[in-house]
Amino acid sequence: MQYQPSEIESKWQKRWAEERVAEIDVTAEGQKLYMLNMFPYPSGDLHVGHGRNYILGDAVYRYFRMQGRVALNPMGWDAFGLPAENAAIRRGTHPREWTLGNIERMKKQFARWGILYDWSKEIASCDPDYYRWNQWLFLQLYKRGLAYRGTAPVNWCPQDLTVLANEQVVDGRCERCGALVEQRELSQWFLKITEYADRLDAGLDTLEAWPEKVRLMQRNWIGRSIGADIEFPVPVLGRSIRIFTTRPDTVFGATFMVLAPEHPEVATLIEAAEDREEIEAWITNVRNQSALERQEKGKEGRFTGRTAVNPFTGEEIPIWLGNFVLPQYGTGAIMSVPAHDQRDFEFAKQFGLPIRVVVAPNQNEIPDASGLTEAFTFKDESGIAVNSPPIDGLPVPEAIETIIGVIEERGLGKGMVRYRLRDWLISRQRYWGTPIPMIYCEACGLVPVPEEQLPVTLPLDVPFTGREGNPLAKHSEFVNVACPACGAAARRETDTMDTFVDSSWYYLRFVTPRDTNQIFDSTIVNRWLPVDQYIGGIEHAILHLLYARFITRALYDMGLVAFEEPFASLFNQGMITKEGYRDPSEHMAWVGLNEVEWRDGKPYRGATELVAEVGKMSKSRFNVVPPDELIAKYGADTERVYTLFIAPPEKEAAWSDEGVIGAYRFLGRVWSMGVTILEAIQNQRSGEVRPVVTRKLHQTIDAVTGRVERFEFNTAISALMELSNTIGDALSSGGGAELREPYETLLKMLHPLAPHVTEELWSMFGNEALILTSGWPVADPELMKEDSVVIAVQVNGKLRGQVEVAAPPQEQQVMDAVFANEKIQQWVEGKEIVKKIYVPGKLVSLVVKDRK
């Protein structure tokens, strides 16, 4: 009887679906476990790279179930977003149809992988029953001043025709399509994530079960800086300009001031300048540049013709405008200390501005400012303040502390903590998203849609032209509305929300997904959350994970949840890469694309970038491996085992079509071994129970349990292969029915990895379904022990032989054996042992010297 995966797999998949084995009652008793894979964007077909994520989650889920946990493992769809709209423009299908069709295909794919989700909890963010609560959440944030409309320079993607959040701009390009992002001054909706900057930063310390890398990335993104705000009086204005610095200890070296071209005082300052028009033209030019261009231009600046007073030295210092000063950070104004800041140094050199040294390695070794070739940027005790009367001689950290005291005492400013994080821009000028529930009334101004009128439903009959401007704005029935406050004719907001709003709270909805009265049931949510194990890609290290942490805190402050961190433990699986790309015509048929730009016979991504020939498996790289063929040939269990065996799951892994065969052979061997043992049972053929097998079995249970819990699936599988080899050896050398117990235990441990074939074999042995009945095996430490131990003996660091003694080894026995061994004897003969190092069970080291 040969191993035939396809029949077995469809049989069990059908049974799991019919018996709804993964459905749970959230009010049931038991030790809960909330397992969650980041819900996907329904882009259509899934390839083996996606599979890694879900297969990993399923293996962990099945393991915890076997451990007896009441486990919630839901799945849903991050179903709003641009690709659906682009598909609509390209081929005339409605985004909804396109999305729902993709969801169906992906659900089938999950089933074919043998992944168990509780589909009774399924949610899709494009469903009005879901986005209604998205709108409700927005209104609560608005009430608390956490959602506001503001005008700011924002990132505009000219390809996707919408604004983007800062988090969605990568290297000056749109995260989705790769187009260069432009700056535009627009009035938009923001969420006030900055109000939570300190708590989001502090909370990172509590996330011990998160990868250090993600915590660090979030910390850098939030960018907490400690320093001081200092007022610099400007005589011509009759008021002062406030600057922020992290190095208030260098204030005596501030020889000029630089403002961002966007700074509000600029217009007044340059009013009387002779070259005002030239300066204004320059400012316009700088403001229209993207952040990337602005940086590539190098340092540019203009003198305003005005001065400010350094409050510590009393000197008048020139006020400059500089393209390197960011309007959004700090106060948009800096004091420039060229001697101790590289950027200031470059600016000073370029425009011939004075440089003064105020920090030195020590009091007697003050470098000459004119000889400097770069800024001196000591931040620790290796720098000493000089030429700075109240703090002379103090090391930098103390100098900072002291000078802040002086600043506050003299009323010149105050100690200050500032963040790099900026508010979250959530407006999108696109159709396929949650409508922002606001109304513009000429008389009443901004009026929120009353909660009882939610949801504001997305109309389905809108034209998709692909031209600039939201299709929603052209739908007059949607736009024209009576003001809820005064009843007069008013206009609806036509912007929709960033889809990251949808995904910032979906994990809360999964627990009570059909509740029509409230966003979620707080009591049940507080029982199930935080999520015990969250699994997803590192690409959300900042975006989704930061937003979710922010929204959870906002909900905490509203009293709706009792926790501030939504995800207790996080795991980032690595990407699957693949060399080369497939035959493009074959690929396009699979992807369903018909518009691709070609250059030099190679496909291009978007209109901007060359397709990489090796890298992340993605449609735009033409290198995907679709699972269908693979599953037809080897079965889903083989794909699962190979995917988990390929590399440690957190690491990037290169897909190898040849490597798959190893997993297939392994499962084939397990299968035929099972068949042979069954025959032995039927023929009542049995050998004696071998200690080698028992020992290997218990050692394997011990190893696999620990490795699965640490997500070390690659080595867990290798341990199972070793056990399988041991059982196979016993079988081919006269073993029989006595191997049933170790073999069945192997099946149990293999089940989370290869669920179909193990269920089939398990039932062939006359057992009830594994997933429903079995417990996880427990290792017996007594049976793990070896009867004897081989110990390596080193003499003066060289390996000179081995001795075998009974386990557990006793030092005296070991030494006796060492001296009884002729081979070792020759190295010790005539010498004196000056030291013995004895490592129980591992080795003995002897240090010898010539006897005198």
Added chain:
RNA sequence: GCGAAAGUGGCGGAAUUGGCAGACGCGCUGGACUUAGGAUCCAGUGGCCCAAAGCCGUGUGGGUUCGAGUCCCACCUUUCGCACCA
């Protein structure tokens, strides 16, 4: 530039607290069974060497130690993240 992680056979990768480097698998070589083999099974597989003995081997150079892939110092390379954040 700043920050982080990582360098082990032809390849993916193993190796608690320093303790027989290369587990497990792919590939390769040879063999068995076959009309056939891109199926299956068996054996071998870090290098030098016909072989054994032996020697050399974890990016490079030092160091600590009876003993270093593992610890320390310096350097090289790669990957990732941030990137004028004052």
